[in-house]
Amino acid sequence: MTLFNPEGIPPIVNSTMVRVERRLPYPGEILVRQGSRVEPEDIIARTLKPVNPQIINVARQLGIPPRGVLRAMRHKKGVKVKLDDVLARAPGLFGRSCSVPVSGMIADIDSETGYVTIAPDPVEQTLLAAMRGLVMDVIPYEGVILETPAAQIYGAFGMGQERSGVLRLLALEPHEQIQPQQIDAQSAYAILICGSSISAEALRRAVQEQVRGIIVGGIEEHELRAFLGVQQLAGWQTGLQTWQWPQVSEPQLTIVVTEGFGVRPMNHATFELLSAQDRQEVLIDGQTSLRRPLRRPRVIIPLLRAGTGQLEPPRLPLRVGATVRLLDHKCLGQLATVRSLPTAPRSLSSGIRVVAVEVSFAAGGSAWFPRTCVEVVS
Structure with missing residues (x-):
């Protein structure tokens, strides 16, 4: 597959002004104002996330015909119920009972099928700033736009959501391959700088040690499939217009591959930039999209002081010798x-x-x- 830089920005920028849009998955409440300064762990917005309804076969649990469910119910439609409340009880001295599986509201009672539907209470979800910066704009009910002086690196591909953490240098050379035993308890909540490749066993060890992200030069295709639990190649062998990640659950860490598939030493300029920022807070985003809107994985390293960077860094010209x-x-x-x-x-x-x-x-x-x-x- 051929990848394109969606913004035309150079893949490595040592100093620029980066803008990051932080959005809620559902409309909610914005907790910061324009011009506010935020830290990575600050909560900037919150929302209530709806939960799928729970459908209970009350007639089967009570051992009664469906038409008897309405009479056996202990609560009416539209009433709020709590977890483990008695939802319904069969008639008789030793009649069986049915408990509420989740707190919520009784949305429907179907006397023809014997099913009862409960709409669970929504779950509060918060949005972290994930990076140090300034709130440049507030999108009402949706999110904010943060701006900060930072270094920026675009990868070839990646996977995983936005995560923040402290950089930790594991590989001393760009061509070094990371071994599972190198990932220990000190790697917890960190973004690891690896070398030319990483194995599925090392990735599983990283998940076990609660590592938040991996930045690596390359990865063998069979190692990535082993980590994701994908057996078939069909998910990868598709065209540019239909390409997507195989249908697997969201990985518990974010991976950014800077060079490509295989054992590929990390670009020297990329490795030097990351190494110089060891122990610094970074934001890593592994989301990759080859369709509109095009999206490349990237690493954002907020700088302590602003340099001469511009919001739109100049495009390097394509010339002989470049x-x-x-x-x-x-x-x-x-x-x-x-x-x-x-x-x-x-x-x-x-x-x-x-x-x-x-x-x-x-x-x-x-x-x-x-x-x-x-x-x-x-």
């Missing part, structure tokens, strides 16, 4: 140097005719790629 990262599926994440930039379209090995760029590899050799398949690193 270092680029390849986004083609065969060479995803590899670094190369621009060798030539012809303006006329060129026919590639696939048969398509596009405006292309010739790049040379450090190991030797050169290749042609569409200009949309490269992004300038430096």
Whole structure:
């Protein structure tokens, strides 16, 4: 698959002004004002999350016909009930009873089927700022927009929701592979900086130690499938328009892969930037979307003081001699140097005719790629 930078921003930005939108899943109450300063653990909004209704087969539990349920009910429709309250009782001295499985309101009593529906009480859900910054704008009932001076890194792909934590350097070199025994109790609630790859066993150990996130250069496809519990390859072998993650439960940590599938040493510039910010608070977002709106996983490192960064960092020009990262599926994440930039379209090995760029590899050799398949690193 070919990945694109949705904003055209360089994949590595040492200093810029980052804006992050924090939204509630449902309309709710915003607890901060425009201009307020927030810390990562501050609660900035809250809402009530609806819960799926509970349907109970009262007739079966009491051993009575459905038409007798209405008479056996101890509460009427629309009444609030609490957990373990007696919901219904069969007639007779030794009649069986049915308890309320969840606190809520009786939404329906069906005397034809014997089913009773309970609408559970909504659950309060809070929204954390997840990063240090300034509230630039408030979206009424929905969320806020935070702004902070920060360094920013875009990954090739990732998975998992937004999480914040303290960076912890595990790999001393970009090509180092992380072993499960390196992840210990000191990694709890941290974002781990790994090297070229990580195994499924190490990921499971990270979940066990309550690690919040993993930043790694690459990961073997079979190791990721083993961690997710996906047996088939069909979930991955789809086109750009239909690509999506296999239907698995949300992982308990966020993963950002900076280079691509396989054992891939982390880009030196990326590794140096992350290493320099060891023990600093960061925000990590693994959400990836290849359809509109396009979305790349990213790491945001708030800086203690603002530099000369701009809200829209300047785009680095594609020129001869520039270092680029390849986004083609065969060479995803590899670094190369621009060798030539012809303006006329060129026919590639696939048969398509596009405006292309010739790049040379450090190991030797050169290749042609569409200009949309490269992004300038430096």
